[in-house]
Amino acid sequence: MTTLTRASEAAAPDTRRWLALVVLLTGTLLPPLDFFIVNVALPAMRTGLQASSDVSQLVISVYAAAYAVTLILGGRLGDLYGRKRVFAGGMVGFGIASAWCGLAPSPGMLVVGRLLQGISAAIMAPQSLASIHAIFPASEKNRALSLYGATFGLASVGGQLLGGVLVSASPWGLGWRSVFLINLPIIVFAVPAALVLLRESRAERSGRLDVPGALLLAAGLLALVVPLIEGREHHWPWWCLALLILSTPLLWAFWRYEKAQELAGGTPLVLPSLLAVSGLRRSLASTFFFYSLAAFFLVFAVYEQAGLGHDALAAGLAILPLGIGFFLGPLCGPRIARRMGSRTAAAGMILEVLGLAMVAALACAGAPSWLALPLFLIGAGQGIALPALVRLNVDHVETRWAGLASGLVTATLQISAAVSVAMIGGLFISIAPDGASARDVRLGFAVASLAVGAALALAAGLSWKRQET
Incomplete structure (x- = not known):
């Protein structure tokens, strides 16, 4: 914890903070959920809209790019204009964009809706983490951040399963459109709850939005x-x-x-003096290498189908042990944090490295039936490390800059995902291109898993050093 004065933490804690957390975690859940849920529904979308493969790829990439590019701006908007206000506005925008996507009559309109979804998600999501930092006292932050981390695990599991269920069941004949329209009842309840339960917080010194800086950064x-x-x-x-x-x-x-x-x-938009804090630079660098696990999801799906001959449903079910670990890991985080302190993030990443090494060995040995245990270790390690790493970042800044720090952290995670998928995914494809034998796919998967493990080992090393206080 830094020695910077935090007036809001010195004040009496908000008595409704745990109810407010439920609302904030709704805003945390929706952006990743809509990423995973759309992955599953893509084939049905292509058929329903008679879209080309390029357009279906845009449905994913436009959302991811808009989300990553707008996150820092979204965090800064909360600092300047109030996190409660910006959170509610972002959620309303996300609901409107979800309705646009769910009712889209053409592929082009769906892509526009996904662009709007990505922008509104980036306005909404940083306010959750910034508000947690602002309303919870230091003694309760580990527990709150553990629930924040568990929400990502729930999104990764729930998105895959819910997407498959909705597309298959096609409630009211909506088919793939239901994966977007399912957001609307959630938002109808969450927005009024946010207005009632959330306490407003913002930077002490207001100012104008840095529009030229925002445009240059975008x-x-x-x-x-x-x-x-x-x-x-x-x-x-x-x-x-x-x-x-x-x-x-x-x-x-x-x-x-x-x-x-x-x-x-x-x-x-971004304070250069804030990034002069060496501990923050180290934790952001660790965050960048940490989310290399995004590439693992890509290569695992190919390995399951092209390497092992499983269908899409079986491949989706095979990743469940990782999702379960990701959900349960954060719940153990506070107990581990009491023992490990600032090294909790590194401990979780070491657990992931162990799991990835086991996965690579089992893939090479042709023993996929034993993958559940190392997948669970990877998920649990990710779940332990994520909230601890988030706290390492946000604890280096004053509460008034919590929105900026939250945007920086989330943007770093998104850019890390794009870089790792491009580089480690490219490594995998160079070993196992389209039409490769099952043996080459298994080898590519093992090499890619070790590459992800190496990136996580580097992230663990960067976060291992005790952070400055």
Whole structure:
């Protein structure tokens, strides 16, 4: 914990904070749930809208890119204009975008709806983490953040299963549209509850939104994220490489502009002085390597179907031990945190590395029936590490900058996912391209699992050093 003064923590805790947490976790659940649930429903969408494979890929990538690019802006909006207000507004926007997607008459309209969903999700999601940081006293943060981490596990499991159930059952004849419209009753209850239960919090010194900074950052992140999402699918065309090269000067220009804004006494989108805290830089670097596990989900699905010959339903069920571990791991987090302190995140990641090494060994040995145990270890380690790593990041900043820190953390996770899928997914495909033998698929899966394990080992090393207080 930093020695910075936190006036809000010194005040009496909000008596409705645990009821408010339920509402906040709804905003945490919906964005990842809509990512996983759409993955399962894509074949039905393509058939129903007579869409090409390129359009169906856009349904995923547009949402992911818009979400990643807007997260820092979303966190900053909460700091400036009030997290309760921005959270409720983002949730209303997410509901409108979900209705747009569910009623879309054409592939193009569905892609536009997904763009709006990604933007509104990025406005809503950072307010959950920032509000937890603002309303819970230090003694209760580990428990609250553990529930925050468990929510991601619930999204990963629930998204896969709920998507399959909704598409198969087709309630009221809605088919794939139900995966979007299911959000509406949740939001109808959650928005009024948020207005009643959440306590307003914001930065002490208000200011204007840094529009030029937001535009520069969006341009730089789009130039970085879009090629990483689309490049592998399109075999790395020239425009992907050109955008990647362009991202460096754009992000450099953004950084220079933000430094000038802070020196002039303005209100920059990102405070350069905040990133001067060495502990925050280390924990953000650890966060970047931590979410390399995103690539594991991709290669595991291919391994199950092309390497083991399982159908899509069996492949979805095979990942359940990881999801169960991801759900249960955070519930054990507070007890582990009492023993390990700031090294809890590293301990969880070490557990993941062990599980990934076991998965690679079993894949090479041709013993898939034993995968449940290491998958559970991977999920439990992820569930233990995520809330602990989040706290390592947000504890380095004052409560008034909690929205900015939350946006930075979530954006780092999203960019990490895009980078890891591009690089580790590319490594897997180079070993096991389309039409590869089952043996090559198993080998590619083992190598990719070890690559994910190496990234997590690096993340554990970065977070192992005791954080500055």
